[in-house]
Amino acid sequence: MIFTDDTEESLRAAVWLVNSAEDPDGLITTDDEEAFLSQFGYTGRIDRDEAEVAGLRDLRPRLRAMLLAPRDDMAVAANAALADIPLALRLTRHGDTDWHLHAVADDRPLPERVLAETAMALIDVIRAEEGSRISVCADETCEAIALDLSRNRSKRYCSTACANRNAVAAYRARRAEA
Numbered sequence: 665m666i667f668t669d670d671t672e673e674s675l676r677a678a679v680w681l682v683n684s685a686e687d688p689d690g691l692i693t694t695d696d697e698e699a700f701l702s703q704f705g706y707t708g709r710i711d712r713d714e715a716e717v718a719g720l721r722d723l724r725p726r727l728r729a730m731l732l733a734p735r736d737d738m739a740v741a742a743n744a745a746l747a748d749i750p751l752a753l754r755l756t757r758h759g760d761t762d763w764h765l766h767a768v769a770d771d772r773p774l775p776e777r778v779l780a781e782t783a784m785a786l787i788d789v790i791r792a793e794e795g796s797r798i799s800v801c802a803d804e805t806c807e808a809i810a811l812d813l814s815r816n817r818s819k820r821y822c823s824t825a826c827a828n829r830n831a832v833a834a835y836r837a838r839r840a841e842a
Contacts, residue, residue: 666797666813667788670764674785675731675798675811677704677778681720682728683808683822691721707758708770708777719775727782731798731809739790745783749776801826 667675680700684690691697697717701710710716730741752769767780789795797812802820812819821827 666794666815667785667792668764669761670781671785671788672813673704674781675789675813677706678727678731678782678785679798679809679811680704681778682724682731685721685724685728686806686808691717691724693717705759705761706774706777708774709772710774716774719773720778723775723779726779728809730782730786732800733795735790735793735795738786738795742783742786742790745779749780751780803830 666672677700680703681691684696684700691700694712694714694717697712697720700720701712726741726745730738730745733741746767749768750772751767753765753767755763756766757763765784767784768777770777789798797817799810799812799820800806801808801810801822803822803826806822806826808822808826810819810822821830
């Protein structure tokens with residue numbers, strides 16, 4: 665494990681949200697939000713309405729810019745995000761999750777909590793100088809974000825679909841040369 669569980673989970677959630685903006689858009693309805701929530705265990709206030717979906721959709725460009733920023737710019741973006749939100753730092757545990765830090769009160773809107781948790785996760789990324797683990801997918805036709813949490817830093821693609829497409833293309837290119 666490179667980061668703590670809550671940091672990795674926050675990074676995965678932020679990447680999921682950012683990548684949901686790729687064509688076809690994966691976050692349009694409350695059912696799409698439910699798919700997000702079933703994968704990422706956010707606690708606290710969850711409205712499950714169109715306004716909340718719109719708030720999450722509006723957050724995606726900001727999250728993308730934060731995640732892909734160079735280290736110093738990432739620090740500025742994380743600080744700006746934390747300055748925009750009323751913070752209520754506390755250690756908590758719930759469900760199967762052990763003690764971890766929540767930065768925002770549970771009654772705050774979900775998009776605010778996602779932004780704060782992403783900023784807190786990026787603090788760990790910045791401090792560990794691990795920003796290179798967040799990049800744009802290596803597939804030339806894809807603009808999604810690839811999050812590499814592997815030990816050997818080998819993940820270059822956002823999904824198995826992009827990885828497979830490129831593996832097949834490389835195989836065909838080798839066959840054509842032979």
